[in-house]
Amino acid sequence: MDTTKNRQRTPELRTLSEHPAGTPVRAVVLMLPGGAVTGHGRASRLAALTLHSPARRLVGAGREAGVKVVQLRYRYRGWNGDAADTLVDTLWALEELRREHGDVPVxxxxxxxxxxxxxxxAGHRNVVAVTGVAPWLPTGEPVEQLAGRDVLIIHGDRDRSDAGAAESLAYAERARTVTALRRYELAGAGHFLLPRAEDAWAAATAFTLAALTRTGPADLPAEDSVAPLRTLLPVGYANGR
Known part of the structure; x- marks a missing residue:
C-alpha cells in the first residue's frame, strides 16, 4: 500500500570500503542492487546481499588505487513506471558523491x-564506466547517454525473466553504435546466475576496476568472431582471481 509515510523515505548510501584518514579517494564504484518492476515497499535486503561477493572483490582489489566502494539503498523496492524511482535515487547518489569527493571518476x-x-x-558527468550483470533493459531504453563510456553486460543465456537475455542483447546491438561495449553470456545460467555467479562477478569487477584506474584493459576473453555480443564466459573464469 502506498502511504504518505512511504513517500517520505530517503535513499541511503552505505560505504563498504575503508580509507585511512588523509588518504584521497581517487575513484568510486556505485553499486546498484536489484529490486522489482513495481512496488513501494522497502528496498529488498536480499537483493542487496546478492552484491556482497562482487563488493568484497572490489574493496580488496581497489584499496591501493584509492577506489571507494559504495552501495545504494533505494527508497522503494520498484522502478514504478514513469516515476523511475530507482533512477531518481541513483542520480541523487551521484550528486551526493560529487559533493563529497568532487569530480572523481565513477x-x-x-x-x-x-x-x-x-x-x-550513465550520462552523468562523473560516470566513466557502466557494468550490468543480468540487467533489466526493456525495449525502447535509450542508449545515447552511453557515448564515451566503457560498457560491459553479462547475462545468463537462460534468463527469460523480465530482465531477460534477449532484451539485453537487443540493447547491446543498439548501444554498440555509440560506444565501445562488450557483452558475455553464461551458458546454462538463469537470472540468478546459478551456478555461474562467481564467474560473472570476477569478470564484472575486473572490468570495472580496469575502467576506473586505467591500468590497462581487463583480462577478459577474446570476443567470439562470429557472435561477439554472445561471447561465452568460460566456466571457471573466476578461479585464481
Missing part, C-alpha cells in the same frame, strides 16, 4: 533492476 555497477538504473544514469 563506475556504475548494477544488477537486474539496478542495471537499468546504471545504464540510464
Amino acid at each position: 563506475a556504475l555497477f548494477g544488477n537486474s533492476l539496478g542495471g537499468r538504473a546504471a545504464f540510464r544514469a
